[in-house]
Amino acid sequence: MLKTSFIEFLSKIISYIDSYFDQNVVFYRTINYFSYENIEALTWNQVIQCIDMLKIKGLNEDCLFDEYTNIKSMFKTISDQSIPISDQVQAFVKKQNDITVTNICDDVTDVDDDYSTGAKRVRSDQLWMLLLSLTKSPNFKKLICFLYSLPCSNAYVESAFSQMKHLLSDKRSSMTTELISAELKIRLNSTLSCTELYKYILSSEDLLRAIKSDEKYTFKRKYV
CATH class of the missing domain: 1.10.246 (Serum Albumin; Chain A, Domain 1)
Structure with missing residues (x-):
């Protein structure tokens, strides 16, 4: 009897959580396009889907496309370097004296936000900082800043x-x-x-x- 009651309790909790996730599943999938492991495969259609959903004001889609291609090209360039991306990102972060490198979600292991490369990991937000610093991309920067301003938890x-x-x-x-x-x-x-x-x-x-x-x-x- 106790076991049945406990299973029923857990089922209700799972259903409650799913009810919130199901309403936003498209949104979650869309913002996941911009995580580290998906940048190389990021398509223009996915970018358009994201900006249509977020409705960020002031974005120039014509300029955004040029910035998108430049960022993709830059990502390939740094990926082809002999220095691992994780080391490039950390070297860039250490040069920034006015940013906080801690993250309230650092204690949570999440493959969508932190992508491990062997023993090292690359934080998506820090990688985007590097990419945006290497390319002149004001519109794409506005999009990325909006995405990473969304809290990962309360x-x-x-x-x-x-x-x-x-x-x-x-x-x-x-x-x-x-x-x-x-x-x-x-x-x-x-x-x-x-x-x-x-x-x-x-x-x-x-x-x-x-x-x-x-x-x-x-x-x-x-x-x-």
């Missing part, structure tokens, strides 16, 4: 709500929405530890002056 949103519990409490109930937003952005996007952030703030005279004043910040934003 973990980031949940972490924001978790941080909110500490930010907005009975003892801190007078904070403005703008102040809460600013503190959340620092907490969620900064890669510095508390000690490192403290030292960074003390070392920045412009930032210290801005903190003491009521005026909006006018100096150049930096990634920390």
